[in-house]
Amino acid sequence: MKYSVILFVDSSIIGGIESHIIALCNLLEQYNIKSSVLFYQDHNNIAFYNRLDNANIDYQFAGGSFFDFYKIIKGLPSSSLLHTHGYKASILGKLACLMQSRRCISTYHAGEQGQGLVYLYNRLDKLLSYFSFNFAVSDILSKQIYKAELLENFISLNNKSKHSINIERGPxxxxxxxxxxxxxxxxxxxxxxxxxxxxxxxxxxxxxxxxxxxxxxxxxxxxxxxxxxxxxxxxxxxxxxxxxxxxxxxxxxxxxxxxxxxxxxxxxxxxxxxxxxxxxxxxxxxxxxxxxxxxxxxxxxxxxxxxxxxxxxxxxxxxFSGKQQFEQLNKVYTASLPAFPPNS
Incomplete structure (x- = not known):
């Protein structure tokens, strides 16, 4: 059964998660798998939106409402998989998928615990990991999450990298x-x-x-x-x-x-x-x-x-060129598809 992937995130800056999402979309495209980005809400993250536009990656917004997000997920075909990134998207994605008997895939990126509400959200996200297929970007993080599989980050290789570098003289x-x-x-x-x-x-x-x-x-x-x-x-x-x-x-x-x-x-x-x-x-x-x-x-x-x-x-x-990472992702994505998809 062919599938497509919705990458769900609540993003207000450009950081490692955002770079990972772009690399993941590019990787899936190499294997002719359709993907898009779903934002929980619009944080006016113009720099990230521009990078998505430049990479020809489709994206949309859920409006910052769980009800609206729930309706979007409910309207997806069974062959569309939800893959969450970041603690807020992970928590909301798991809840929506549980309510609809869908499988949720989550990648855990954060090496830090955070403080205050961020700490509590991270803890809740890890507790809810029981209800999703899980990837973690480090061995240490994988041990904190239920049945997490190590998925190392990857990039699109730059064939035009510079050939000379000024490390032999100052400054x-x-x-x-x-x-x-x-x-x-x-x-x-x-x-x-x-x-x-x-x-x-x-x-x-x-x-x-x-x-x-x-x-x-x-x-x-x-x-x-x-x-x-x-x-x-x-x-x-x-x-x-x-x-x-x-x-x-x-x-x-x-x-x-x-x-x-x-x-x-x-x-x-x-x-x-x-x-x-x-x-x-x-x-x-x-x-x-x-x-x-x-x-x-x-x-x-x-x-x-x-x-x-x-x-x-x-x-x-x-x-870290993505080949072995795709093999891991494809295995989990395939396992997340319903065993008996509806005839429609």
Whole structure:
């Protein structure tokens, strides 16, 4: 039985989930499977809508009402599968599917627990995982969820990645790319930047989020929210100093684009970054640890750096190009179809 996939999300920013959704739609298209994005409500997330438009991905809005969302799901044919992303969409999607005897598929992305209501919603979402087929983007996260299968993130490979990178002489362009929130630790990145001279390192920050107004941006160049093609050509090194993570899409994108990764040992990154083989691993998520790795970078030979970049790109091509991920997805999608579909 052929199927189509509705990717359900409640999105107000561009982050890892949004990048994952675009990559997933592109992957399904490669296998001639129709997909679209359903937003619970319109948060005026123009940057994300523009990326969907540019990728020719269809999307619609449920109006911010569970009743309206329920009607949309009820009107779908049995061959349309609901795949949720993010705790709010996951909770609402499971409830609607339960009420209609549908199967729900959920991907769990968040490596952080959150605080206040976010913490409670995350807890509820994990408790409700009993009622869905579940994917998790990291081993640690998969152990917190009922019968979750590890599904590592993936990207569309960039065949036009830059062939030369300025990691052999100064100044080197070091970047933070992501949401400006506590778990992503932009404060660690900025405190590190204050300890280096611009003769050797230039620090750049790409992204937006709740901490934007709290940060002292004088030691860095702040670019705000940018399209991927505006980021990678201008960076030599990506820093991931997060306090919590799953598997950030930006790490795979950096590796594919010939950008060296320095990462904190969090989430699935410890299973991907091999110190000195395809990147550098910090000892922990702290300013001191990041300073140490940036200083260590200076001591490495040009050949060592080139080998790390080569190994990183090969890893993405072999493991994160989407082929094995589609096999996992297709197996679960097929199992989610009704055993006896109606004649209509």
């Amino acid at each position: 080197i362009n070091v970047g933070f790319v992501g949401r400006l929130s506590y778990e992503k630790a932009p404060d660690i990145f900025i405190e590190t930047a204050k300890q280096f001279s611009s003769e050797y390192l230039n620090f750049h920050m790409f992204g937006d989020g709740p901490m934007a107004s709290e940060l002292d941006l004088t030691a860095i160049t702040y670019h705000g929210q940018c399209e991927p093609e505006q980021i990678w050509p201008h960076l030599d090194v990506l820093v991931v100093c997060s306090r919590a993570e799953g598997l950030p899409m930006v790490v795979l994108e950096a590796m594919s684009n010939g950008v060296l990764v320095i990462s904190a040992p969090v989430g699935q990154l410890v299973k991907i970054i091999e110190h000195l083989k395809n990147g550098l691993l910090m000892t922990d998520s702290s300013t001191d640890a990041l300073v140490n790795q940036l200083n260590y970078l200076r001591s490495l030979s040009a050949e060592q750096k080139r080998n790390m970049l080569k190994n990183a790109k090969q890893l993405v091509e072999q493991r």
